[in-house]
Amino acid sequence: MDYTLREWVGLARIHGSIAEAAVAVQARENGVSPEQVRETMCHHLHCMQEAVANGIEENVRSVTGLTGGQAAKLLARLNGGSSLCGGLLGKAETYALATAECNACMGKIVAAPTAGACGILPGAILAMMEEKGVTEAAAVEAMFVAAAVGQSIATQASISGAEGGCQAECGTGAAMAAAALAYLEGGSAQQSADAAAFALMNLLGLVCDPVGGLVEVPCVYRNVGSSGVAFTAADMALAGICCPIEPDEVILAMKEVGDAMPPSLRETGEGGCAACESICARLRM
């Protein structure tokens, strides 16, 4: 039951949408009803809401003390009306950071596709619910679109930073969110695929360089930046801009780039940000 983006778009023609196709495929695979898989996804959505609520607290701190309490600052700026990104994207970024910080502080989160990139999708979905009036039922459908995109990437490339760098984690998270956003705005299956490709294209080459090997710096900030990429990618696709490269080929390009990355930039905590003395010194204290 592994499908490429092109195949998901094909299935959408039969089932009505990528969401419907993904629900049908998952129900068949688990031997349960479509309602049951929707219920499970809805449970995941509620867990995402709880993670945001926990991560947005001012006083949360990670074991190392490197991260925590920063989403509260973004929220204060947003609530003060001075966010440069505005209500929708500003909220998505705030919630992405809250989720990523909840994760860094050993809170309960939903991997999407991994724990390191767990903020991007919930940030986008929950902001759309609050700012655009998206219903819970529609949000659940959008999450199936995101999961389908994630599957295409996982099976054709990788979703592991150790294998493919951060482009495989935050890149995939942004692609999943972009496809979900396009779906929520009434875009076609092809527009969701194009949005995913645009997002991945924009994060191609992003390395995985966690300070101390920990899911904190720069991971939590990349969840914020990747949220912006997801929204701009969805906007391009919804505007009718077609991805000039076959979306699945962008995934294969991501794999090729990941394979070419030196091990020091693939989650070993040796290169990039992880090699910066100013923060390494703080970690040793």
Added chain:
Amino acid sequence: MDLFDLIGPVMIGPSSSHTAGAARIGLTARMLLGEKIVRAEIGLHGSFAKTYHGHGTDRAIVGGLLGMPVDDERLRESLQIAREWGLTYSFYIINIRGAHPNTVRVTITGESGAVLTMEAASVGGGNIEVHRLDGLQVNFTGKENTMIIRHVDIPGAIANVTGVLARQGLNIANMQGYRREAGGDAMIVIELDGLPDDTTVESIRALPCVQGVTFMKRRSDL
């Protein structure tokens, strides 16, 4: 690939491989022993050895050994809970030649005195692979309904076991056999589509060639 592997699992952070996978390794060892654990020696290899503290890998493994699933909030305080529940644990750094970077070797003792040694790797996204069980090389994930049968390597041993399953109408999805030497200790790992009832497990346990049976239900992330 399961779509809930892309949006999921619901887990305690910060790392699907170093926290969720680590908890699953502990929980799998607990299920394989089949009883309360009183002592655990935990060897950390590779990346696990280097970053276990910041990722809460130690708390996750101990929490799993105590029976906590990956989304259990108590994982954070598991080291303290272990003391309250009478589990003595110790960690050591180990270098296992050729092993996956996120590998753990646990030696656990149950309240009855039973001992189990397991080597498992956290292979990404919270998924795990068990690579060694009581010295025998194996390969299973615990994602499916898994039955582990320890037996003596004699002709017909496997046929006897599968015969019981066939009579109960249980379909085998996957099966692997392992042995140390001809005629010696051996193990079959069977992944089943359905759930065996207690009678089935007892019937297999009663077979003369069988030394022990453990059954682990399909991981219930759904």
